[in-house]
Amino acid sequence: MERLLHDTVSLNNLSEEIALRWPEQVRVNPDLQNGLCRMECEASVLTEVCSWLFSKMGYSFASLIVEEEPAEFSLRYIFYGDLENGQVHILYRILKTKATVPSISHFVHAADWHEREAEDLFGLVFEDHPRLGDFVLHEEWPEGVNPMRTDFDASKLYVHREVNPYWRPVRIVQAPGAFMMPIGPIYSDFAESAHFLLETVGEDVIRTIPRFFYKYRGVEKIAEGRTIDEVLLLAERFSGTSAFAHSLAFCQAVEEISRVEVPPRAGALRIFLAELERLRHHIASIAGICGSTALAVATSQASILEEELLRLCCALTGHRYLFGLNTPGGVVMDFSNEALRKLEDTIQGLFKKLEELKKMLSFSSSFLDRLEEVGTVSLESGVSYGLVGPIARASGITRDLRRVLPYSGYEKVEFIIPCEQEGDGYARLRILFSEAKQSANIISQVASSLPPGPILPPPFAVPRGAALGWAEAPKGATFHWVRTAEDGRVVRYRVTPPSFTNWHGFHLAAEDFAFQDFPIIMATFGLSNAESDR
Amino acid sequence: MSKWVLKGLQTGIKTTSYPGREELASGVSPGLPGGKKEPGDEALPVISRCPTHSLRQAEQQILLDYRRCIHCFRCVRGVQGALDWNSGYEWAGSIRTNDDTTPKLGKAFGRSLNILFVDGGACGACLSELEQINKPFYNIHRLGFFITPTPREADILLVAGPVTDHMEFSVQKAFAAMPTPKRVLAVGACALSGGIFGTSFASAGGVPKLIRVDVGVPGCPPPPLAIIHGLLLAVSRKPPASLTFSGSVDGRKNS
Numbered sequence: 001m002e003r004l005l006h007d008t009v010s011l012n013n014l015s016e017e018i019a020l021r022w023p024e025q026v027r028v029n030p031d032l033q034n035g036l037c038r039m040e041c042e043a044s045v046l047t048e049v050c051s052w053l054f055s056k057m058g059y060s061f062a063s064l065i066v067e068e069e070p071a072e073f074s075l076r077y078i079f080y081g082d083l084e085n086g087q088v089h090i091l092y093r094i095l096k097t098k099a100t101v102p103s104i105s106h107f108v109h110a111a112d113w114h115e116r117e118a119e120d121l122f123g124l125v126f127e128d129h130p131r132l133g134d135f136v137l138h139e140e141w142p143e144g145v146n147p148m149r150t151d152f153d154a155s156k157l158y159v160h161r162e163v164n165p166y167w168r169p170v171r172i173v174q175a176p177g178a179f180m181m182p183i184g185p186i187y188s189d190f191a192e193s194a195h196f197l198l199e200t201v202g203e204d205v206i207r208t209i210p211r212f213f214y215k216y217r218g219v220e221k222i223a224e225g226r227t228i229d230e231v232l233l234l235a236e237r238f239s240g241t242s243a244f245a246h247s248l249a250f251c252q253a254v255e256e257i258s259r260v261e262v263p264p265r266a267g268a269l270r271i272f273l274a275e276l277e278r279l280r281h282h283i284a285s286i287a288g289i290c291g292s293t294a295l296a297v298a299t300s301q302a303s304i305l306e307e308e309l310l311r312l313c314c315a316l317t318g319h320r321y322l323f324g325l326n327t328p329g330g331v332v333m334d335f336s337n338e339a340l341r342k343l344e345d346t347i348q349g350l351f352k353k354l355e356e357l358k359k360m361l362s363f364s365s366s367f368l369d370r371l372e373e374v375g376t377v378s379l380e381s382g383v384s385y386g387l388v389g390p391i392a393r394a395s396g397i398t399r400d401l402r403r404v405l406p407y408s409g410y411e412k413v414e415f416i417i418p419c420e421q422e423g424d425g426y427a428r429l430r431i432l433f434s435e436a437k438q439s440a441n442i443i444s445q446v447a448s449s450l451p452p453g454p455i456l457p458p459p460f461a462v463p464r465g466a467a468l469g470w471a472e473a474p475k476g477a478t479f480h481w482v483r484t485a486e487d488g489r490v491v492r493y494r495v496t497p498p499s500f501t502n503w504h505g506f507h508l509a510a511e512d513f514a515f516q517d518f519p520i521i522m523a524t525f526g527l528s529n530a531e532s533d534r
Numbered sequence: 535m536s537k538w539v540l541k542g543l544q545t546g547i548k549t550t551s552y553p554g555r556e557e558l559a560s561g562v563s564p565g566l567p568g569g570k571k572e573p574g575d576e577a578l579p580v581i582s583r584c585p586t587h588s589l590r591q592a593e594q595q596i597l598l599d600y601r602r603c604i605h606c607f608r609c610v611r612g613v614q615g616a617l618d619w620n621s622g623y624e625w626a627g628s629i630r631t632n633d634d635t636t637p638k639l640g641k642a643f644g645r646s647l648n649i650l651f652v653d654g655g656a657c658g659a660c661l662s663e664l665e666q667i668n669k670p671f672y673n674i675h676r677l678g679f680f681i682t683p684t685p686r687e688a689d690i691l692l693v694a695g696p697v698t699d700h701m702e703f704s705v706q707k708a709f710a711a712m713p714t715p716k717r718v719l720a721v722g723a724c725a726l727s728g729g730i731f732g733t734s735f736a737s738a739g740g741v742p743k744l745i746r747v748d749v750g751v752p753g754c755p756p757p758p759l760a761i762i763h764g765l766l767l768a769v770s771r772k773p774p775a776s777l778t779f780s781g782s783v784d785g786r787k788n789s
Contacts, residue, residue, distance in 0.1 A: 147735055147736070152735075153735075154734050154736075155733075155734060155735070157699070157735055185653075185704050186650075186652055186653075186685075186704055186708055187683055188683050189651065189665075189668070189681045189683070190651050190661055190668075190681070191653070192653050192656075192658075192661065193654075213700065214655075214698065214700045214701050214704075215653070215656075215698050215700070215701070216700060217655050217696065217698055217731045218734055218735060219731075221734075221735070221736070222731065222732070222736075229585070230585055233585055233604065233606055233730050234730060237657050237730050237754070238657055239657055239658050240656075240657035240658040240661075240662070241657075241658040241659060241662055242658075243659070297538040297539070300545070300669065300670045301541065301545065303666075303670055303671075304545070304548055304669075304670050306666075306669075307666060307669065307670075307671045310561065311559065311561030312561060313561070314561035314562070314563070314564055315560045315561040318564055318565075318607065319605060319607075320561070320564060320755075320757065321662070321755065323606070323659075323754070324605060324607040324611070332611055332612060333611065360537065360538070360541065364538070530656060530658040530661075533655075
């Protein structure tokens with residue numbers, strides 16, 4: 001990571017540096033108070049500026065947000081760096097009549113899927129992008145129908161296009177006996193809908209071609225025109241296993257638009273609940289990994305802890321997956337300090353059992369054999385794909401939004417960000433265990449130092465505006481962009497979930513492996529299609 | 535390997551005794567709103583707070599369409615005249631109509647039932663609860679229920695999610711590939727009514743829009759015990775819930 005971080009960069013001199021390099025083409029507008037640097041960029045240097053930020057200055061790519069205005073499209077490229085580097089928002093406007101955008105994904109590979117998505121949903125053409133075409137919308141969608149455009153009627157079903165029944169995927173591997181093994185969209189126990197084409201010569205799989213968006217529910221489109229309260233339900237329910245983190249990111253965007261301070265107690269409760277969710281999520285992922293190697297007792301042990309946590313969540317908040325707790329401004333429910341301390345006590349008990357499980361697993365050679373050196377993602381590819389969350393941290397990338405863009409009072413909490421270097425399945429498992437430990441620690445810290453006071457600010461109205469909200473969801477960084485109209489209704493909602501970012505890099509891990517490792521690679525990635533597809 | 539065996543034995547049996555006995559542990563179910571009798575003037579504000587329009591007033595009481603409830607708690611938290619709250623989990627209802635002439639699942643299926651799960655765009659919470667039914671606390675194998683990855687072996691099609699446009703074809707194809715007699719179980723508010731995603735360009739708005747559904751399990755997500763109740767109901771080992779279930783368009787309370 002050191003290699004990438006420019007020693008001298010900070011938000012202050014970044015704007016000067018840019019003004020020096022591109023005095024004519026970039027208009028810089030630093031907003032140091034909010035740790036943010038906005039700039040508007042001309043087409044001729046867009047690629048150059050983005051790739052400079054990404055590869056020379058060590059910024060991570062967060063999201064590409066396309067918005068449609070009457071005569072033009074505005075594209076907002078969002079980057080974030082370490083604590084002192086803040087965020088960079090690059091705005092690029094293009095007339096609708098033109099609608100050809102320079103592609104940045106040659107240099108910022110993390111933007112690849114964002115550009116493909118914008119091409120599908122808005123009909124924008126990215127110059128020189130190597131792979132545009134069916135992505136979010138599958139082949140039965142007629143060309144030229146772009147659901148995110150304002151003139152598209154989201155309430156009606158569109159007319160499907162006749163699909164060529166003789167269509168076959170293009171095979172890259174040409175060798176004697178090579179064939180393509182399709183998996184999905186319906187396969188195995190409770191697997192999510194997704195499709196994978198494995199190119200194989202028998203036992204060894206050469207490469208994996210995934211195809212997603214079977215679960216595309218058009219969340220971003222159907223959010224348009226709804227009230228904040230209604231969109232909050234969507235934010236919470238598009239990915240149920242990380243509902244709290246996503247609703248938190250959404251609420252923070254709304255709070256930013258409304259310039260509302262969250263009361264300290266509400267902030268602390270949010271941390272408590274977010275870490276509770278992370279702990280449960282990681283234990284579920286650990287159970288998934290044990291299950292993929294068919295280690296039955298370990299799977300049961302982890303599953304028992306998972307269900308116990310679900311029950312604790314339900315007994316405390318009324319819902320097993322923490323639905324219905326976040327609201328713009330704070331949280332809807334207060335808990336007595338005593339109840340939280342009691343829960344914290346129970347969690348420490350569960351955590352001890354988890355540590356025991358970790359120890360037993362680390363001495364089970366048959367289990368480790370299946371994980372070690374399986375599905376390896378190198379640091380270089382991890383950085384270039386902009387991976388986030390536990391997967392990135394297993395490959396040596398430590399950037400965590402709780403640390404670099406602290407929210408909700410995380411700057412006051414002590415925790416370390418675990419990091420491993422190997423980037424294989426076992427490294428990812430160790431990260432899950434270490435993060436679970438940190439979450440249990442944070443829960444203890446918060447439970448013992450809850451500030452008193454209200455949990456909601458005085459009632460407020462949401463004005464016209466736009467803001468970015470973010471949170472470190474259990475699977476990694478999530479960004480929610482919300483734009484509201486005068487009446488407080490949402491006109492644009494854009495979610496960049498961690499699963500979307502990380503599925504992009506999945507094929508890195510799923511290359512040159514034996515067939516029986518496929519479920520293990522899937523499990524150690526532990527991604528959600530519901531979260532990715534939206 | 536012996537240490538794992540020992541560990542398993544030490545842990546003992548965690549499995550619920552449902553359906554033999556009622557499960558009383560706390561946190562097994564988030565509960566459901568219970569409607570309200572004689573709500574008076576406070577009724578309207580409560581009804582208008584429901585984001586999925588599952589509440590309505592009829593003859594001096596507030597009725598709830600359970601298929602639509604998404605557990606947002608807005609009818610109970612921070613509102614005057616909050617609805618009553620029902621705990622419990624035996625929520626599954628039969629949505630078969632009387633004119634149905636398809637072959638019934640015979641007695642032989644009662645303790646040997648193969649389930650095919652199809653994800654029609656479920657959010658992950660339903661999936662997680664479904665995974666629980668296969669895990670130690672609920673363990674459906676003891677009831678003779680098994681998960682199968684192929685429609686050719688399946689007796690029950692279990693669908694969660696609003697059925698996205700991209701999955702519509704797969705759901706129909708999976709159902710068609712199942713041998714008769716077969717049943718369809720819709721799990722969760724999304725599968726029953728489209729839930730928060732509703733009907734749109736991208737989702738069909740529930741399984742009933744595509745294929746005939748026999749049993750519905752409401753909830754967002756339905757807890758594992760409710761899903762097990764649904765499976766038991768499908769093979770007639772449990773009676774249906776006393777909730778409002780409309781194939782029954784009028785939405786009368788059955789009990």
